[in-house]
Amino acid sequence: MAETRSVVVVGAGIAGLATSENLRARGFVGTITLVGEESHLPYNRPPLSKQLLIDGWSPERLLLADAGRLDSLGITYLPGVKATGLDVASRRVRLGAEWVGYGALVIATGLSPRQVPGIPGEEHVRVLRTLDDGIGLADALRRAERVMVLGGGILACELASATRKLGLPTTLVARHTEVGPRSLGSAVTERTHRLLLDHDVQFLTGRELASVGRTSTVLSDGTRVDADVVVAAIGAVPNTSWLARSGLDVEDGILCDHRGMASPDVYAVGDVARWRSPVTGIARRLESQSSAIDQAEIVAGAVLGDPMPQRSYPLFWTELFGNRITAIGECVAAESVVAIAGDLDADRFVAEYTVSGRRTGLVGWNMPREFRQARTLALTEQTKGTVAA
Amino acid sequence: MSLSILVNTSACVGAGQCALVAGEVFEQDDDGIVVLLEESPGGSQESSVRRAASLCPARAIELRG
Numbered sequence A: 001m002a003e004t005r006s007v008v009v010v011g012a013g014i015a016g017l018a019t020s021e022n023l024r025a026r027g028f029v030g031t032i033t034l035v036g037e038e039s040h041l042p043y044n045r046p047p048l049s050k051q052l053l054i055d056g057w058s059p060e061r062l063l064l065a066d067a068g069r070l071d072s073l074g075i076t077y078l079p080g081v082k083a084t085g086l087d088v089a090s091r092r093v094r095l096g097a098e099w100v101g102y103g104a105l106v107i108a109t110g111l112s113p114r115q116v117p118g119i120p121g122e123e124h125v126r127v128l129r130t131l132d133d134g135i136g137l138a139d140a141l142r143r144a145e146r147v148m149v150l151g152g153g154i155l156a157c158e159l160a161s162a163t164r165k166l167g168l169p170t171t172l173v174a175r176h177t178e179v180g181p182r183s184l185g186s187a188v189t190e191r192t193h194r195l196l197l198d199h200d201v202q203f204l205t206g207r208e209l210a211s212v213g214r215t216s217t218v219l220s221d222g223t224r225v226d227a228d229v230v231v232a233a234i235g236a237v238p239n240t241s242w243l244a245r246s247g248l249d250v251e252d253g254i255l256c257d258h259r260g261m262a263s264p265d266v267y268a269v270g271d272v273a274r275w276r277s278p279v280t281g282i283a284r285r286l287e288s289q290s291s292a293i294d295q296a297e298i299v300a301g302a303v304l305g306d307p308m309p310q311r312s313y314p315l316f317w318t319e320l321f322g323n324r325i326t327a328i329g330e331c332v333a334a335e336s337v338v339a340i341a342g343d344l345d346a347d348r349f350v351a352e353y354t355v356s357g358r359r360t361g362l363v364g365w366n367m368p369r370e371f372r373q374a375r376t377l378a379l380t381e382q383t384k385g386t387v388a389a
Numbered sequence B: 001m002s003l004s005i006l007v008n009t010s011a012c013v014g015a016g017q018c019a020l021v022a023g024e025v026f027e028q029d030d031d032g033i034v035v036l037l038e039e040s041p042g043g044s045q046e047s048s049v050r051r052a053a054s055l056c057p058a059r060a061i062e063l064r065g
């Protein structure tokens, strides 16, 4: 492989930015062009559903890097530019209307929220993925009287948590009662369900949204629910439509090997990427900030032909109704869940998830330090080859 | 060379990545919030401190120098 002189990074979220930073940290001296469809400087998404809504953070506090930092790192930042095509044979990517050559291409285009299927009044339904969405929602909530959140995943629960914190009556419309971080299994989803009820979230299941008006909505069974702000958090899909004719496998995210390579000199990182695990052979997408950072480290090394770095063991975190939840590893398929600190019935614990006596994951509930200590122990044991997570 | 570290505790999410990779420089309080044990750690810690800053999922660690 000829030495890479120029890297084009498409998508200026955490994954794209962290890859660019890691390239420089590894001593890469060629050009780095960071292309982002949004007009803002790269910013941090997790606070969009938390500090921006609840604590009134200004948008500036979400920025991941200012122009000076990008400049000092020698990163050419092209905001407001959308990649629209890729030709791997000639190693060119189309930025807007112009084809640009690359030595290596890193794709970090993230996800777009799923929209509610066409119903009357759909234009009143908000989503939350971008800073502009967040600014608009924060503003709407300042004037809101009642809120409806659609969806049962983690983001829907975070939104309900935020709107209750703001004192707004909130209705959550979900498919079923299994709510919150489903990948953490029923021990956590049952708790999340209880939290919603304890915090007076009006919880409706088994119905869909039929129509939306300015101040009230109608569900599929005819129930009318008053709400002047309606937010849908019903999942998100990979931003790969621009790659439709590239020949890459983009069935559910960009298929990559265990170091993020999708095709020679083309890599994908972050939420848009579907990496194959060298251990299980299964390829899947991860939607978390920490795994995006982990992958960015690995891809920067892969682009430069460096040996595989030591893994950073990405974790997942969320905050629901003031509870800090942290998790690592595989939790959903666990056969047994036991508390190794605190008490599973109390509101502070660290739970260990095991399959056939082997630890596969850990969840911390309001016990961040003990959670970390359990991880440290697990990492030590892991180097001896006894546990995962 | 010495590095100076700033932590933004209001951004910290208690993930503990920092204390995991640079336990001599970062600790967590009972709520998991980062506590800086050393504001200008010595050169031998530079690489682990840099890694801590880059792994922090809340980008709450800022390095100068």
Ligand SMILES: Cc1cc2nc3c(=O)[nH]c(=O)nc-3n(C[C@H](O)[C@H](O)[C@H](O)COP(=O)(O)OP(=O)(O)OC[C@H]3O[C@@H](n4cnc5c(N)ncnc54)[C@H](O)[C@@H]3O)c2cc1C
Pocket (backbone or CB within 6 Å): A010, A011, A012, A013, A014, A015, A016, A035, A036, A037, A038, A045, A046, A047, A048, A049, A081, A082, A083, A084, A108, A109, A110, A111, A128, A129, A130, A155, A239, A242, A269, A270, A271, A272, A286, A287, A288, A289, A290, A292, A315, A316, A317, A318, A319
């Ligand atoms: C509201 C919210 C709360 C979250 N909370 C948490 C949390 O508490 N914990 C956690 O671990 N994770 C959380 N996440 C997930 C986390 O934010 C993502 O995992 C992370 O942002 C992924 O980063 P990324 O860079 O891969 O993608 P993104 O952040 O989505 O960035 C992709 C960028 O690429 C741009 N782009 C897309 N298409 C193109 C194109 N064709 N050309 C140019 N640019 C393009 C997009 O505009 C976008 O700016 C949250 C996400 C959201 C939306």
Ligand code: SF4
Pocket (backbone or CB within 6 Å): B007, B011, B012, B013, B014, B015, B016, B017, B018, B019, B026, B028, B032, B033, B034, B055, B056, B057, B058, B059, B060, B061
């Ligand atoms: S890694 Fe970042 S978020 Fe986690 S405890 Fe340290 S400073 Fe806080």
